Amino acid sequence: MKFKRLNVEDIHINLTPLIDCLLFILVFLLLSTTFSQSSRINLTLPDAQGVPPKQYDQKVEVMVDSTGHYAVNGQALASKEAADLGMAIKQATRDQKDLIFVIAADAKATHQDVIRVMDIAGQLGFVNINISTKVPTRGY
Template sequence: MKFRRKQVEDVHINLTPLIDCILFILVFLLLSTTFQQQSRLNLSLPDAQGVPPKEFDHKIEVMVDSTGHYAVNGQALSTKEVSDLSAAVKQAANDRRDLMFVIAADAKASHQDVIRVMDVAGQLGFVNINISTKVPTRGY
């Protein structure tokens, strides 16, 4: 007896609709995604223009020179230590924390030295902290 063999049809998978769907999803994602780099900051720093200076009866002025040495109200400190700076500011303040605290730093002073002065002022409880600047000349 001769049986007839079933013919097996080749299975074909049509990939065209799958590729079309993937391309539509890709285009949708590209159009809806923003490619901004969050790590870069473009800063435009403001100039210190003519704000009239206020005169205070008593103030504490800490000067930072380009080498990182400090002076409190014109009296130079012998070391760059934070403890010496803190002691000199405490002595100049006489337990008054409402005095104006002015930081006058040289343009070439390191950022760390200025931050150290601000940190001492914050630890001692000063709330009126100013940074001295000069008004730029108009000669372009």
């Protein structure tokens, strides 16, 4: 008796859809990933426990009020724009990057306004940044 053999077709795995899916995942990950750089700003946060203030010959003081307006060395700026603040700091420092940079912010100033000043100072190359504080009064 002669049995007929079944012809079994070879199984072929098509990898093209798998490669397409992997490429989509790779592109998605590349587009959604943020590359963070380490901070290049050295901050000196002063203590508010009665440390006497230091007097510096030359410094740049940027004041931030509660509404987000800026003043550089006592000169108020007309706008809240970062570009105007950067130009005012450049004019006040005459490209001297080794000056003491002091940020004096109102207690009700937003965090964004203070960070904007720090960011511009870092972009301009300042490395000695101080945040001024007020020594609290003691009511004994």
